Amino acid sequence: MTATRGEQPDTTDAVQEELGALRDSIDNIDAAVVHMLAERFKCTQRVGRLKAAHQLPPADPAREARQIARLRELAQDAKLDPAFAEKLLNFIIAEVIRHHESIANETVTGNGAEQG
Numbered sequence: 073m074t075a076t077r078g079e080q081p082d083t084t085d086a087v088q089e090e091l092g093a094l095r096d097s098i099d100n101i102d103a104a105v106v107h108m109l110a111e112r113f114k115c116t117q118r119v120g121r122l123k124a125a126h127q128l129p130p131a132d133p134a135r136e137a138r139q140i141a142r143l144r145e146l147a148q149d150a151k152l153d154p155a156f157a158e159k160l161l162n163f164i165i166a167e168v169i170r171h172h173e174s175i176a177n178e179t180v181t182g183n184g185a186e187q188g
């Protein structure tokens with residue numbers, strides 16, 4: 073039964089079991105997201121070094137526009153809010169660009185970059 077305002081919370085075993093099972097799946101998905109992001113950042117770290125070694129700019133807005141268009145379509149097909157997918161990609165790419173700038177700086181100054 074759906075709880076409404078003013079009713080006591082339903083803490084029966086069946087509800088707790090279903091909540092626990094859903095949370096197990098959420099934990100697995102969160103772990104997969106972390107591992108996928110870690111792999112993505114390993115790739116972008118190599119991109120950052122390649123760009124710095126060849127004096128290429130950290131950001132590539134044309135590439136980003138293609139990624140956003142593609143991700144919005146994928147999101148739509150998957151019934152995920154395309155605006156959310158775009159915000160998430162922009163958030164990740166902003167961090168990647170920060171890393172690229174740090175690597176480029178390290179290449180010029182010889183100082184250690186803070187992160188890949």
Ligand SMILES: O=C(O)C(=O)C[C@]1(C(=O)O)C=C[C@@H](O)C=C1
Nearest residue numbers: 116119131132133135136165168
């Ligand atoms: O493909 C690149 O040129 C990257 O540096 C990677 C990446 C990304 O994280 O996907 C990051 C910055 C660029 O503006 C575009 C894409």
